[in-house]
Amino acid sequence: MDTTTEIILMFVKAFIVGGIICSIAQLLINYTKITPGKILVYFLLAGVFLQAVGVYRYLVDFAGAGATVPISGFGYLLAKGAIEGAKKGLFGALTGGIVSAAAGITAAILFGYIFALIFKPKSKRN
Amino acid sequence: MADAKNSTVNKAYISFVSEISPRTNERRSLFNAFAVGGFICVIGQFLRYILQFMFSLEGDELAGAVSMILIFLSAFLTGIGVYDRIGKYAGGGSIVPITGFANSVVAPAMEFKSEGFVYGLAAKMFIIAGPIIVFGVVSSVAVGLIYYIAGLF
Numbered sequence: 001m002d003t004t005t006e007i008i009l010m011f012v013k014a015f016i017v018g019g020i021i022c023s024i025a026q027l028l029i030n031y032t033k034i035t036p037g038k039i040l041v042y043f044l045l046a047g048v049f050l051q052a053v054g055v056y057r058y059l060v061d062f063a064g065a066g067a068t069v070p071i072s073g074f075g076y077l078l079a080k081g082a083i084e085g086a087k088k089g090l091f092g093a094l095t096g097g098i099v100s101a102a103a104g105i106t107a108a109i110l111f112g113y114i115f116a117l118i119f120k121p122k123s124k125r126n
Numbered sequence: 127m128a129d130a131k132n133s134t135v136n137k138a139y140i141s142f143v144s145e146i147s148p149r150t151n152e153r154r155s156l157f158n159a160f161a162v163g164g165f166i167c168v169i170g171q172f173l174r175y176i177l178q179f180m181f182s183l184e185g186d187e188l189a190g191a192v193s194m195i196l197i198f199l200s201a202f203l204t205g206i207g208v209y210d211r212i213g214k215y216a217g218g219g220s221i222v223p224i225t226g227f228a229n230s231v232v233a234p235a236m237e238f239k240s241e242g243f244v245y246g247l248a249a250k251m252f253i254i255a256g257p258i259i260v261f262g263v264v265s266s267v268a269v270g271l272i273y274y275i276a277g278l279f
Contacts, residue, residue: 007175010171011168011171014164014167014171015164015165015167017167018163018164018166018167018168018170018223019159019160019161019164019167019219020160021163021222022159022160022163022164022216022222022223023156023159023160023163023218023219024218025159025163025217025218025221025222026155026156026159026160026217027156028218029155029217029218030152036230037230037253037254037257039218039221039222040221040222040226040227040230040254040257041257041261043222044258044261044262044265045261045265048262048266048269049265051269052269052272064170065168065169065170065171065173065174065192066164066167066170068170068189068192068193069166069167069170069192069193069225070163070167070222070224071223071226071227071258072222073224074193074224074227074258074262075262075265077186077189078262078265078266079266079269081266082266082267082269082270082273083269083273085270086271086273086274086277087277089274090274092270093270093271093273093274094267094270094271097262097263097267097270098263098266100186101262101266102190103189103190103194104190104193104194104197104224105259106194107194107197107198107228108197108201108227108228108255109231111197111198111201111202111228111232112201112228112231112235112251112255113235113247113248115201115202115204115205115232115236116205116232116236116251117239117247118205119205119206119207119236120236120239121236121237121239122207
């Protein structure tokens with residue numbers, strides 16, 4: 001299989017896997033009373049758990065951004081960092097998760113702060 | 127007695143409300159969530175390839191850079207009011223990707239700016255992001271400790 005086909009296939013896999021993960025969230029929104037904030041927490045914990053038992057990385061290998069872009073991918077990153085840190089010692093076990101998730105957390109707080117300063121809330125449109 | 131009466135009234139009220147409240151088209155909303163969520167992941171994959179081939183990033187650095195760019199874009203789109211309009215249409219498709227996490231930081235921060243920069247903007251940023259960070263830290267430490275202890279034997 002040449003590189004172009006491989007890249008196109010990867011986009012398709014990212015679309016399908018990412019879409020399925022988001023559809024599960026939509027099912028929860030439609031058929032249960034779970035609020036979006038809780039859905040984010042559950043998906044994060046699902047990602048942490050699935051990587052802790054060593055499964056989520058196969059999904060990442062298979063679907064690339066389709067598995068890393070959803071919030072469960074953030075959980076995967078936390079668990080992966082913690083597991084790698086644990087190999088180095090107790091200190092690594094405690095800090096590894098946040099070290100590997102540092103980029104996301106820093107970006108969210110930094111850009112969140114800047115854009116909240118710059119922009120005014122929009123009036124509610126219906 | 128009073129309780130029994132109340133519960134019949136409540137039941138009647140609940141069925142009345144569910145009758146008149148607009149029914150969201152469930153199949154349609156699922157399709158929208160799938161399409162928008164999938165599309166955001168495709169953008170992520172596109173950024174991965176760009177950073178990989180043009181800036182030769184790899185591993186954790188690549189993953190981190192992709193999330194930072196997506197978070198930047200989403201924070202900007204939330205600022206100009208576009209992301210919330212996508213959210214109305216996409217539901218879960220705009221909530222679950224990392225862009226939804228960024229949206230949950232910027233939207234309340236903007237909303238509560240009028241209450242001041244410390245207790246308004248800076249505190250309210252974490253209404254939804256706070257629990258995610260709390261559970262993220264606690265669960266990652268739990269995983270790290272389990273692996274550390276397992277590694278001792």
